Amino acid sequence: MSWDESSLPKPPTVDSGRRSFLRHAAGLATGAVAFGAALSPLREMVDAKHGYSAKQFFQKHYKEMSREEMNEVLARVRMEVKENYGVDADISAPAPMDGVEFVYALNLSRCNGNRACVYACVRENNQSRVPEIQYIRVIEMPRTSLDLERGNHHYGDEKVPDKDHFYLPVQCHQCANAPCVKVCPVEATWQEPDGITVIDYDWCIGCRYCMAACPYWARRFNFSEPRLASLKELAANPDVEAERLNPEMSYLSNRPRPKGVVEKCHFCLHRTRKGKMPACLEACPTGARKFGNVLDPHSEVSEILKSKRIFVLKEDLGTLPRFFYYFDERTPQTDIPEWIEGQEEPA
Amino acid sequence: MKNYIRFLWRCFRLSFVGDWRYHLWMLILTIVALFGIHAYAGQFVHGLAVTGMSDHVSWGLYIANFTFLVGMAAAAVMLVIPVYIYKFKDMHELVIFGELLAVASIIMCLLFITVDLGRPDRFMHLLFRFNFPISVLAWDVIVLNGYLLLNLHICGYLIYSAYCNREPSRWFYIPFVFVAIAWALSIHTVTAFLYSGLGSRPFWNSAVLAPRFLASAFAAGPAFIVLTLFVIRSTTRFAVHDRAIELLRLILTVALTINLFLLGSEVFTEFYTDSAHAASAHYLMFGLHGHTTLVPWIWTSIALNSAALLILYSPLRRRDWAIGTACVAMICGIWIEKGMGLVIPAFIPSPIGEIVEYHPTWDEIQICLGIWAIGLLLYTIFVRVSIPVLTGHLRIDKIYETEARPTEPSAPLQP
Numbered sequence: 074m075s076w077d078e079s080s081l082p083k084p085p086t087v088d089s090g091r092r093s094f095l096r097h098a099a100g101l102a103t104g105a106v107a108f109g110a111a112l113s114p115l116r117e118m119v120d121a122k123h124g125y126s127a128k129q130f131f132q133k134h135y136k137e138m139s140r141e142e143m144n145e146v147l148a149r150v151r152m153e154v155k156e157n158y159g160v161d162a163d164i165s166a167p168a169p170m171d172g173v174e175f176v177y178a179l180n181l182s183r184c185n186g187n188r189a190c191v192y193a194c195v196r197e198n199n200q201s202r203v204p205e206i207q208y209i210r211v212i213e214m215p216r217t218s219l220d221l222e223r224g225n226h227h228y229g230d231e232k233v234p235d236k237d238h239f240y241l242p243v244q245c246h247q248c249a250n251a252p253c254v255k256v257c258p259v260e261a262t263w264q265e266p267d268g269i270t271v272i273d274y275d276w277c278i279g280c281r282y283c284m285a286a287c288p289y290w291a292r293r294f295n296f297s298e299p300r301l302a303s304l305k306e307l308a309a310n311p312d313v314e315a316e317r318l319n320p321e322m323s324y325l326s327n328r329p330r331p332k333g334v335v336e337k338c339h340f341c342l343h344r345t346r347k348g349k350m351p352a353c354l355e356a357c358p359t360g361a362r363k364f365g366n367v368l369d370p371h372s373e374v375s376e377i378l379k380s381k382r383i384f385v386l387k388e389d390l391g392t393l394p395r396f397f398y399y400f401d402e403r404t405p406q407t408d409i410p411e412w413i414e415g416q417e418e419p420a
Numbered sequence: 421m422k423n424y425i426r427f428l429w430r431c432f433r434l435s436f437v438g439d440w441r442y443h444l445w446m447l448i449l450t451i452v453a454l455f456g457i458h459a460y461a462g463q464f465v466h467g468l469a470v471t472g473m474s475d476h477v478s479w480g481l482y483i484a485n486f487t488f489l490v491g492m493a494a495a496a497v498m499l500v501i502p503v504y505i506y507k508f509k510d511m512h513e514l515v516i517f518g519e520l521l522a523v524a525s526i527i528m529c530l531l532f533i534t535v536d537l538g539r540p541d542r543f544m545h546l547l548f549r550f551n552f553p554i555s556v557l558a559w560d561v562i563v564l565n566g567y568l569l570l571n572l573h574i575c576g577y578l579i580y581s582a583y584c585n586r587e588p589s590r591w592f593y594i595p596f597v598f599v600a601i602a603w604a605l606s607i608h609t610v611t612a613f614l615y616s617g618l619g620s621r622p623f624w625n626s627a628v629l630a631p632r633f634l635a636s637a638f639a640a641g642p643a644f645i646v647l648t649l650f651v652i653r654s655t656t657r658f659a660v661h662d663r664a665i666e667l668l669r670l671i672l673t674v675a676l677t678i679n680l681f682l683l684g685s686e687v688f689t690e691f692y693t694d695s696a697h698a699a700s701a702h703y704l705m706f707g708l709h710g711h712t713t714l715v716p717w718i719w720t721s722i723a724l725n726s727a728a729l730l731i732l733y734s735p736l737r738r739r740d741w742a743i744g745t746a747c748v749a750m751i752c753g754i755w756i757e758k759g760m761g762l763v764i765p766a767f768i769p770s771p772i773g774e775i776v777e778y779h780p781t782w783d784e785i786q787i788c789l790g791i792w793a794i795g796l797l798l799y800t801i802f803v804r805v806s807i808p809v810l811t812g813h814l815r816i817d818k819i820y821e822t823e824a825r826p827t828e829p830s831a832p833l834q835p
Contacts, residue, residue: 111457112461113458134545220696222696222699222769224773256555256557257557258550258558259546276545278538278540280533282555284475285478290774293475294478295538297469
């Protein structure tokens with residue numbers, strides 16, 4: 074079809090002249106002011122001390138970074154820690170060791186529910202105190218049941234253990250067939266060769282699909298900027314965050330996390346990849362926690378897996394956890410006769 | 421190209437023109453949208469802590485609305501199939517409103533996903549390291565954006581062809597229409613698989629979820645289109661055939677019946693088996709250990725859906741007001757069922773047995789309302805602009821009446 078625009082008269086406008094201009098200008102100004110007012114909370118962000126560099130925006134995925142790029146990123150994290158906490162962090166990115174696959178074994182007969190592991194984990198991994206984030210949840214279970222819905226998450230007994238209960242600590246099970254890894258749309262979480270499922274906190278987009286997929290409720294989300302102390306504590310002691318910060322950190326584990334990303338237990342990989350034990354194990358006063366290399370046939374965990382009657386949680390889901398539970402039939406913690414606690418053997 | 425830009429400009433101008441009802445409607449939507457943007461700016465700064473979500477209930481109203489709107493988008497296909505497969509003539513002119521609804525719904529879906537992200541600034545990570553085909557969410561990203569593009573192309577092409585007063589080339593849109601039919605089914609199926617593929621959440625882990633999604637979508641979507649058609653019929657000169665409404669009524673009656681049947685099947689399986697897996701269903705329908713927040717919601721939903729069904733099967737069903745009431749009831753009923761009733765109970769109790777309930781915050785509600793307002797603004801503009809184009813009043817070679825001075829007669833120009 075042939076049609077020439079110039080052959081048409083210009084369409085007249087609704088209004089003309091100054092009145093129309095003023096009206097449009099007023100409308101536009103009102104709109105702009107309203108829009109500006111709507112966006113006003115963003116000013117807080119502009120005022121914030123820490124910028125968001127283009128380098129950070131274009132930072133590559135953990136697996137794609139070269140050695141130099143990794144070093145640059147580690148230097149940036151170190152600088153941020155210095156700025157925010159005034160602490161010199163010892164930050165690294167330890168690689169998994171060859172021939173190592175970590176598993177955890179937990180002796181339910183020994184665990185007495187004292188929660189030392191929970192607090193050690195919080196301290197070791199620089200977990201947010203406000204809002205509170207904890208990787209380990211200890212559930213007080215009735216002795217007659219393994220039905221998790223019958224457990225009590227918030228027991229506050231003066232003294233543990235309670236005679237009629239046993240205690241079931243749950244943390245990330247580092248599944249070999251991990252549903253959380255499968256569902257992540259951007260591969261921000263994956264399984265390392267040593268069996269630890271890790272998260273690149275600088276890659277996670279915070280969709281929380283992994284949290285929906287986890288059958289063990291192991292994942293936590295940073296709903297706000299994580300803080301190591303409350304404002305009240307900071308007012309009392311401005312250095313409290315620096316004192317609480319664990320400066321020994323690694324990229325994939327306990328470095329301070331940003332807002333809006335998911336985190337979880339990583340078997341303390343900054344310790345365990347250097348031959349140390351996880352913080353929860355070291356803190357446990359009962360010796361209920363055992364950790365080691367399952368590929369070494371003589372390791373303690375290998376012996377436990379061979380000799381004890383072990384089980385995993387929700388085996389029917391096929392997640393193949395690397396976190397095993399067992400009951401030590403000979404000396405269940407809750408059956409210790411009273412004379413042992415009183416240290417006075419009856420005649 | 422110049423003509424196309426002029427077309428967009430004229431559409432833009434036209435979107436500000438209307439009677440006082442139109443202006444009032446648009447003003448209200450704009451204000452609600454601005455409040456939503458304000459609340460979101462706050463969330464962007466302070467994080468998702470401003471919402472009622474927690475580590476226990478890690479998805480809330482955003483994902484609930486998203487799920488519902490995916491259904492609305494998919495429902496366009498219920499107009500496309502009768503027209504393009506069964507050659508149902510009376511609806512031919514109306515298909516475009518379904519497709520435009522799809523465009524607006526998908527935009528709302530994408531907004532709901534964006535506001536739900538903890539790190540929306542990292543959206544481009546989807547381009548660099550995309551976990552396809554393993555992650556169902558990656559599939560969802562593809563099908564939703566693909567569906568948006570398909571519908572934008574189809575609507576845009578048809579409307580612009582009408583504007584230029586030329587016959588659209590069949591090869592340039594019919595293949596896309598047929599792809600879009602399959603695609604519409606896929607968006608809702610994939611979204612259902614997003615949930616049903618999770619062994620950790622027995623409430624979702626059900627094969628009937630995808631069929632249920634489709635059935636509820638094919639009820640709520642056409643219901644919304646029927647309401648739109650009523651508005652169009654009463655406010656414009658656009659001819660809406662009674663037979664079209666009739667057919668849509670039949671479609672949504674059947675879809676709603678199937679939806680309630682599938683809901684019943686699910687309820688039976690959960691409660692007759694009565695295993696530990698039914699805990700979430702118990703929580704939803706009767707409350708669990710004294711926690712009953714969702715109970716009134718789901719029963720309201722069931723009541724609304726049943727009422728709609730009763731109206732649709734009663735002799736009243738031929739009256740416009742009755743159809744309208746039924747449509748409003750079932751849209752509300754299905755919104756509750758797919759949102760509050762589907763997303764939230766799966767998180768309660770948590771996989772390790774803790775009960776933490778979910779109460780959306782005012783910020784969160786404002787953001788949801790804001791996104792709805794933006795979507796409705798878009799849809800209103802789409803419909804408002806496309807009607808004069810389709811009726812031949814807004815043409816490349818004509819001055820539309822509202823563009824002329826009110827005193828001048830709106831005579832078309834003689835070429």
